Amino acid sequence: MKKISKIINLVSVLFLLILISSCSSISTQNQLINQYEMKAVQYRIARPTNNLKEVVSFYKNALGLEVIGSFENHEGYDGVMLGLPDKTYHLEFTQHIDKLPLPEPTKENLLIFYYDSPQEYEKVIKKFTQLGLEPVEPENPYWKNKSTTYEDPDKWRIVLFNGVYTPYK
Secondary structure, X not given: OHHHHHHHHHHXXXXXXXXXXXXXXXXXXXXXXXXXXXXOOOEEEEEEOOOHHHXXXXXXXXXXXXXXXXXXXXXXXXXXXXXXXXXXXXXXXXXXXXXXXXXXXOOOOEEEEEEOOHHHHHHHHHXXXXXXXXXXXXXXXXXXXXXXXXXXXXXXXXXXXXXXOOOOO
16 A cells, blocks of 8 residues: 555656646746747738639729739739738739639638728728629628628628727737
8 A cells, every 4th residue: 555655646746747847848938939029020811712803803993902013824823912001911812723612701701991080981881882882791790880891702701890999908
């Protein structure tokens, strides 16, 4: 019995040492993560389409994004980059020459544009209306009564938000 008790004590001590060691390792990892500061100065969101011309037209004409770059027949792909006026955040749409099968978006795949004044928000809603674009019902009720949701030619959803997002501090 004493032998079993000693083994149990030894296993308990080993378990505690492993636990303390892993906590120390986690603490060190967290310190390293917290010390890392994001240094990227731009980011791009890219997705494929089989309707490149229609998608580019939608984002240019409805949202007023500018073409900031493009390429043709790059190893079988064409692509267009569209950006906001400051051009630090942009979208890239690519299309393969063979128009490969693509995944369908869900109703929760959202690209959200925030408008900092009701006048600018109303202006873009009016533009969408003039282009014959109809709003769709948002899947998530959070977006109701504060934004308007549309679908691009590929059925990916665009939310026009009347206001600015303020992150939690």
